[in-house]
Amino acid sequence: MEFWVTQIxxxxxxxxxxxxxxxxxxxxxxxxxxxxxxxxxxxLIGGYVGYVIVRHTGNFYLALLVGCLVVGxxxxxIERFFLRDLEGQEIRxxxxxxxxxxxxxxxxxxxxxxxxxxxxxxDWCSGSINFGIYYFPVLRIVMIGAAALxxxxxxxxxxxxxxxxxxxxxxxxxxxxQGLGINVYxxxxxxxxxxxxxxxxxxxxxxxxxAIYPGLEFEVLPLSFAVVIVGGRGSLxxxxxxxxxxxxxxxxxxxxxxxxxxxxxxxxxxxVLAWRPTGLFGREE
Amino acid sequence: xxxxxxxxxxxxxxxxxxAILVLIVLPPILPTFIVILLTQSLIYGIVAMSLDLLVxxxxxxxxxxxxxxxxxxxxxxxxxxxxxxxxxxxLLSGVGMxxxxxxxxxxxxxxxxxxxxxxxxxxxxxxxxxxxYQWMSMxxxxxxxxxxxxxxxxxxxxxxxHVYFHYFILAVFIISLVLIFLLVxxxxxxxxxxxxxxxxxxxxxxxxxxxxxxxxxxxAGAFAGLxxxxxxxxxxxxxxxxxxxxxxxxxxxxxxxxxxxxxxGAGIGAFLITFLRNLxxxxxxxxxxxxxxxxxxxxxxxxxxVMGFAKRFKMRVEVxx
Amino acid sequence: MNxxxxxxxxxxxxxxxxTKRFGGLEAVKQVNLQVEAGxxxxxxGPNGAGKTTLFSLISGLYPxxxxxxxxxxxxxxxxxxxxxxxxxxxxxFQITNLFPTLTVLENLVIAAMGLKRMKxxxxxxxxxxxxxxxxxxxxxKEVGMAEKRDExxxxxxxxxxxxxEVSLALISNPRVxxxxxxxxxxxxxxxxxxxxxxHQLDSRITLLLIEHNMDVALQAASxxxxxxxxxxxxxxxxxxxxxxxxxxxxxxxSEE
Numbered sequence: 001m002e003f004w005v006t007q008i009x010x011x012x013x014x015x016x017x018x019x020x021x022x023x024x025x026x027x028x029x030x031x032x033x034x035x036x037x038x039x040x041x042x043x044l045i046g047g048y049v050g051y052v053i054v055r056h057t058g059n060f061y062l063a064l065l066v067g068c069l070v071v072g073x074x075x076x077x078i079e080r081f082f083l084r085d086l087e088g089q090e091i092r093x094x095x096x097x098x099x100x101x102x103x104x105x106x107x108x109x110x111x112x113x114x115x116x117x118x119x120x121x122x123d124w125c126s127g128s129i130n131f132g133i134y135y136f137p138v139l140r141i142v143m144i145g146a147a148a149l150x151x152x153x154x155x156x157x158x159x160x161x162x163x164x165x166x167x168x169x170x171x172x173x174x175x176x177x178q179g180l181g182i183n184v185y186x187x188x189x190x191x192x193x194x195x196x197x198x199x200x201x202x203x204x205x206x207x208x209x210x211a212i213y214p215g216l217e218f219e220v221l222p223l224s225f226a227v228v229i230v231g232g233r234g235s236l237x238x239x240x241x242x243x244x245x246x247x248x249x250x251x252x253x254x255x256x257x258x259x260x261x262x263x264x265x266x267x268x269x270x271x272v273l274a275w276r277p278t279g280l281f282g283r284e285e
Numbered sequence: 286x287x288x289x290x291x292x293x294x295x296x297x298x299x300x301x302x303x304a305i306l307v308l309i310v311l312p313p314i315l316p317t318f319i320v321i322l323l324t325q326s327l328i329y330g331i332v333a334m335s336l337d338l339l340v341x342x343x344x345x346x347x348x349x350x351x352x353x354x355x356x357x358x359x360x361x362x363x364x365x366x367x368x369x370x371x372x373x374x375x376l377l378s379g380v381g382m383x384x385x386x387x388x389x390x391x392x393x394x395x396x397x398x399x400x401x402x403x404x405x406x407x408x409x410x411x412x413x414x415x416x417x418y419q420w421m422s423m424x425x426x427x428x429x430x431x432x433x434x435x436x437x438x439x440x441x442x443x444x445x446x447h448v449y450f451h452y453f454i455l456a457v458f459i460i461s462l463v464l465i466f467l468l469v470x471x472x473x474x475x476x477x478x479x480x481x482x483x484x485x486x487x488x489x490x491x492x493x494x495x496x497x498x499x500x501x502x503x504x505a506g507a508f509a510g511l512x513x514x515x516x517x518x519x520x521x522x523x524x525x526x527x528x529x530x531x532x533x534x535x536x537x538x539x540x541x542x543x544x545x546x547x548x549x550g551a552g553i554g555a556f557l558i559t560f561l562r563n564l565x566x567x568x569x570x571x572x573x574x575x576x577x578x579x580x581x582x583x584x585x586x587x588x589x590x591v592m593g594f595a596k597r598f599k600m601r602v603e604v605x606x
Numbered sequence: 607m608n609x610x611x612x613x614x615x616x617x618x619x620x621x622x623x624x625t626k627r628f629g630g631l632e633a634v635k636q637v638n639l640q641v642e643a644g645x646x647x648x649x650x651g652p653n654g655a656g657k658t659t660l661f662s663l664i665s666g667l668y669p670x671x672x673x674x675x676x677x678x679x680x681x682x683x684x685x686x687x688x689x690x691x692x693x694x695x696x697x698x699f700q701i702t703n704l705f706p707t708l709t710v711l712e713n714l715v716i717a718a719m720g721l722k723r724m725k726x727x728x729x730x731x732x733x734x735x736x737x738x739x740x741x742x743x744x745x746x747k748e749v750g751m752a753e754k755r756d757e758x759x760x761x762x763x764x765x766x767x768x769x770x771e772v773s774l775a776l777i778s779n780p781r782v783x784x785x786x787x788x789x790x791x792x793x794x795x796x797x798x799x800x801x802x803x804x805h806q807l808d809s810r811i812t813l814l815l816i817e818h819n820m821d822v823a824l825q826a827a828s829x830x831x832x833x834x835x836x837x838x839x840x841x842x843x844x845x846x847x848x849x850x851x852x853x854x855x856x857x858x859x860s861e862e
Contacts, residue, residue, distance in 0.1 A: 034400075035348075037530075086584065094537060095537060099577045099578070101577075102574070269408050269412075273397075277401050277405065467731070470731045470733075471727055471731060471732060476725055479708075482708065486699070486704065489691060489696070490717050
């Protein structure tokens with residue numbers, strides 16, 4: 001029993017991280033039909049920015065804020081100047097995002113060196129909460145909380161605000177949205193920035209939770225891809241479900257069959273792809 | 286005046302002839318380092334050309350081509366080191382496994398098109414990478430498989446010598462080039478171009494488009510596997526890097542920078558990228574950033590690659606003359 | 607290959623209660639159609655009536671939601687598109703659908719190859735299959751485009767492209783030919799040429815014609831089916847349709 005509870009908890013906290021990473025990518029995929037390889041860089045940049053802020057101010061919350069904003073802004077710039085013209089051309093998009101990823105990988109390597117860095121979260125985040133025989137690390141709880149909060153804010157934004165409705169319209173059918181007077185370009189840039197922001201947010205938390213180092217951006221990519229594939233294009237709910245599915249399966253897989261670790265990550269992907277190529281919540285194209 | 290009547294086909298064949306001549310005549314007098322790079326370029330050239338079949342000729346954006354390269358490489362490596370199989374067995378098995386994998390994954394990938402196809406091929410490549418990484422007993426995991434000996438072909442020369450091995454690879458490359466070239470000009474090859482230009486039109490003309498795409502996918506996978514087998518013997522070591530995302534993208538870059546859909550472009554791209562990657566790192570630590578620039582500039586400003594540039598240059602020359 | 611039904615061979619083309627739904631929208635509703643061999647049938651109707659959707663259902667590009675399609679008695683409802691071509695179905699597209707980077711000749715050669723087994727040949731160059739090229743040249747001469755044979759299709763005028771569009775469909779000797787708005791966007795001169803080409807078609811071919819140009823439709827067809835909002839609104843010979851006030855209403859009526 002203890003095993004199951006712990007594993008489920010770990011799976012959910014892992015899913016939280018996956019949601020932040022994959023959710024951002026899902027949004028980008030939804031608005032631009034682009035598979036953003038550079039997404040890993042957003043995660044990494046967020047982590048490093050967070051590290052610098054905490055180093056200089058000791059303020060974790062500031063680190064979160066600045067990390068989000070810097071990466072979000074970067075996302076918008078990249079969409080506007082590097083990706084906008086490549087709409088619909090998958091090969092060029094792939095090459096472009098790869099180039100951006102490599103650029104940041106090397107830049108960050110140059111600035112921060114190759115050693116893993118981590119930042120210290122605020123004191124109340126360390127330690128664990130006790131429920132009888134169960135120990136739940138506070139930081140994991142914070143991660144779950146952060147992801148849940150992000151999901152709720154995004155859901156509210158999409159479902160209840162005018163801007164959110166505009167965004168949904170643009171994702172659904174760009175041409176019609178444009179015909180209705182929606183400035184699709186602003187929406188695209190905004191969504192891209194939002195997706196990047198989520199990744200940056202995840203990066204700061206990741207830096208506190210484990211560490212960041214060059215090369216990590218490649219490691220987080222498969223995870224993000226998995227969420228997008230399982231969840232489907234542009235669907236926030238899909239990203240959450242995808243993150244939970246992947247997080248739980250992968251966690252249980254690692255615990256029960258450690259030799260098959262990556263297989264348990266990609267196996268649900270293969271199943272979903274075989275059953276519904278556009279993802280669980282994606283629309284039929 | 287002869288120049289004008291030559292046509293682009295003529296120019297290409299002359300250039301190709303010169304290139305092959307250079308690759309035969311020069312190696313004995315070039316530094317070993319360069320010969321090794323040439324050999325590596327030829328191997329990657331085979332893989333790049335096979336990817337061009339998909340990306341350039343059929344418009345199937347395959348992001349997972351490295352998977353078949355790796356399957357070929359690992360099959361040959363395992364058979365050669367653990368079971369002491371001869372070259373012939375390793376070659377056929379490597380190509381066979383890669384083609385088989387392409388057949389199976391093709392079923393999965395071809396359930397979608399465009400960016401979803403891309404996503405599925407990407408997922409497949411990561412599955413393969415993950416399996417390679419985790420299946421330690423079979424693949425050696427992170428440590429890969431080392432100690433692969435050069436093939437024993439019963440020739441009077443020692444294939445450990447870089448120049449002789451280079452000639453061996455060159456021979457296989459030329460055979461592959463001829464085969465793929467014939468394929469591209471054959472009826473089947475032209476149907477791929479038709480599919481690229483208009484799938485719906487092909488369907489109403491009586492073509493089973495799915496079947497053609499699947500066959501193209503398998504053939505491309507087979508040649509990628511061939512490249513993998515050759516790589517195993519060349520490098521004498523294979524590791525999970527052979528299947529990772531960066532490798533898959535580098536193959537794509539080779540095709541793109543040479544010029545999609547031109548076949549020769551893929552070969553040129555393979556040489557360019559291999560040399561760039563290895564020579565730049567001699568002069569600066571920032572070779573990764575330089576690669577990044579190559580990716581970005583190719584994607585944004587020069588998507589038609591070297592062959593596209595050459596075509597436009599030739600048109601300008603013809604107008605002037 | 608014809609199946610015998612109740613003693614008769616079966617209509618050249620038959621649609622039975624054909625319905626196509628896209629999500630919430632019913633583009634084609636319970637359409638019943640019977641076209642006899644050699645007939646010239648025009649399908650007309652205002653925009654959005656479902657005409658091109660109907661063609662896409664018949665040619666197999668869309669799966670049907672319900673209903674049946676038969677050609678010469680054979681049920682093709684669930685056959686993939688390319689198999690229907692084997693049974694003699696040919697089609698042109700409303701939006702010109704050619705191979706833009708290839709020459710006119712190459713377009714036709716690929717079309718000529720569509721039903722042949724040698725399309726899977728992988729080692730012999732295509733250029734050695736002279737019979738394909740001869741057939742292509744033959745069709746080009748028939749439609750009067752022989753001089754344009756080596757032009758890249760992208761560079762042709764719109765009218766010339768429409769002509770190539772029709773020749774692609776003709777080259778496989780279809781038994782049932784679906785022409786989707788062949789005169790769309792053509793100048794009066796080109797329209798006359800296209801009309802003439804349609805007129806010259808082999809009388810054994812069964813022709814279904816979607817046309818927006820009423821004159822062309824009424825002239826070319828022996829029988830007319832009017833579609834409106836996905837259903838068969840009216841059917842009759844040209845004279846009846848020309849004089850029908852109901853038909854006039856859906857085109858010019860107050861509800862528009």
